[in-house]
Amino acid sequence: MQDFKLIENKWQKYWEEHPEISRAENNSKKEKKYVLVEFPYPSGSGLHIGHTFSFTGGDVYARFKRMQGLNVLFPMGWDAFGLPTENYAIKMKRKPQEITKENTDMFKKQMKKLAFSFDWSREVNTTDPEYYKWTQWIFIQLFKKGLAYKKEMPINWCPSCKIGLANEEVVDGKCERCGSEVSRRNISQWVVKITEYADKLIDGLKETDFIEKVKQSQINWIGKSEGAKIKFKIKNSDKYLEVFTTRPDTLFGATFMVIAPEHEISLEMAEKNEEIKKYLNETRKKSDLERTELKKEKTGVFSGLYAINPVNNKEIPIWISDFVLSSYGTGAIMSVPAHDERDFAFAKKFGLKIIPVIKPKEDHNFEKEAYINVDNGEIINSPPIDGMVPAEAFEKMIKWLEEKKIGERSSSYHLRDWIFSRQHYWGEPIPMINCPKCGWVPVPDNQLPIALPEVEAYEPTDDGKSPLSKIESFVKTKCPVCGGEAERETDVMPNWAGSDWYFLRYIDPNNNKEIASQELMNYWGPVDIYIGGDEHNVLHLLYSRFIYKFLWDLGVVSKEILEPYYKRISHGVILGPDGQRMSKSRGNVIVPEDVSEKYGVDVLRMYLMFMGPFDSTMAWNEKTIAGVKRFLERFNKFVLSQKDNVIDSSDEVKVIINKLIKGVTEDLETFKYNTAIAKMMEALNNLTSLLNYKVAIKDIKTLIKLLAPLAPYITEEFYSFFEKTSVHMAEWPIVDKKYLIEDEVTIMIAINGKVRSELKINSTKQNDKDYVLNLARQDKNIIKWIGTNDIVKEIYISGRMVNLVIKL
């Protein structure tokens, strides 16, 4: 098989001439299957092993489903906007457009070599104006529905990238991309109200078959808490302080309140008091990293104000502390130090009152720590609700608050609105115009796309504005409403924008009237199986589901299809040979091209699928490749040695073949590629060394077909010995059940659960319990084991085992 390169070249050329092999048919009566793998960011270093692994996984499944007679949509495209290309462009003084073209060309070439059966007629590219025209259109719809708004807000600012970052792009207080410490800065930003869809995004998960892990991370990220909003009157003022709490039942234990430094009352009081001003300045200097690092030691300052606890009219002090976040809830809390660790720590530090309102079930010292096992115990020190369990008291208090109109049932979410502006060049321009008279006005549909103009320098400006702001011809425009002088928005969209809806575009990639035709979306949607990395289980998936649900509300997508992705599975991670994550700095990077040059594409693909379960983390082991290589060589030999033989296979061979069909079909269906390959190896071992039976051509072809999704090149070559058509268009083998029924079954005989002997019986007798038990009792070994003891119980699992329980 040293000529694998010849075979690869030959068949790659053939497939190029026969694109129908991987084409998805739009007007088909066949059942559809939409298999989606996350499209890559085409970096300059080419396809890496992770791409190769996950795309192979998708490709095997797509090929398998096609052979089963389904109309498979297995597309590919490019998520090509982004900082690496922009940074490279700056460094090399070249156009990002050119660089992107080079990279996507390289990726495509590598993918073809690896035999990924994408339908290339549906290729999409997020940087193509004909594509991002619709990304811009979606933004305009968000704006029109009041879901996109401009807001001056403190954002995470990366001083090195000179860019604003979304919360999710900040890792440990550092910029996700460059690792610089992130600081805060006020910038006018476009913000998208994803929070409006929080409940829908939780509820919609019911419609999906995502693995539990993915559902959980989505739910956790949205972070819904149910509780109440409560208004506390501020003493000597007609103002109120509103808080959110999940425990209105502990209201009698609220002995003080805390507001965030960014809270308007804090800002107001700072004007009057130097100490407060000082504290606010201190916290402002802290980055998020520092603020969260100070886990133990609480800081704070008294605001000088008191609030009135509505349940008992007690005066309680209002403090200012940075452990309260302005971005969550109302930016203010009622503190119940007896039953909350943070409140307790704060109360201890500043000598505030601690009143228990839940009676602990076990001994508890309220001087030492908070009693946080709050679902247990009964309510105390709270006259109207004393003696109730917390859940009951919760409902009672909400009712009371609502009657008195000082509070109401409410939910709060961890999820925040989505900052949608990026002060960069290489992204989709936000299609908005700022008119001095009319305010923000969207670009009319017939002027879309707003194409990225060519600029001379791609660097962001020091004041944080996008490079586009320097292009007067771009910025200056007319207001579409009043016709007066106006200016264009110069920020661009975040990376997620283009990848939110790409799966819809594959369905109808050349449509210039709409995102995609409803009819086609109705046929192809939802994505049946979406393969991607864990790192996208939260953000990409959530944003994409949000945009889909928004489009659903607009009536743009099929009403029948509530969720964009039916099933999501995550692929595993391939570590370097040293068991560490592959990285250039560690020097442990495996380049797929090197491997395929050395062993061939089929070996690379099969090795990747054989390493372990598709969703697990596995270290690269060059030596193990030999096993797969040997298997393919033995398979080769086997086919060559049998191909002149035309006799019918023996029943024993047919049993092996049919068992294999069953096993491989089940394994491919459930992405258990490693065991599918093991079964093929086992079958080949049996056919060659153990039995050495002659195999009929019909059955040889079956073996080739079973292997075809995994090793597309070599199977195409083998199949061509017998047929003129492509194996990848062949029909998937069907099990002949006749051969799955074995004549003889082996039944294990155990005594007290330990296997002591075995029994071979004719399979027609396997359901005859008395017959089997009788034979079991007469077994020589068993007689010996039983000795003079009595059998107290006999259990028979049909066709499997007998267990005789004896009394010793």
Added chain:
RNA sequence: GGGCGGGUGGCGAAAUUGGCAGACGCAACGGCCUUAGAAGCCGUCAGGGGUAACCCUUUGAGAGUUCAAGUCUCUCCCCGCCCACCA
């Protein structure tokens, strides 16, 4: 601290979902072939005992349920990933 995974030979891993633990592969060892190497082929391969047929022990630790537990329940230990002052 919270959530989700996971712990099985020297290694990567299987185990019909409660029914023969270790399939398949790697490595290792022994042999054949070869002038020699490479490749290939045949064999051994969880640990211990026995000349042997066989026996005992073994799925992170311990308990439990069961005729039967890698699989179910409880307690504990360790590892990985994600999130975290979320009121």
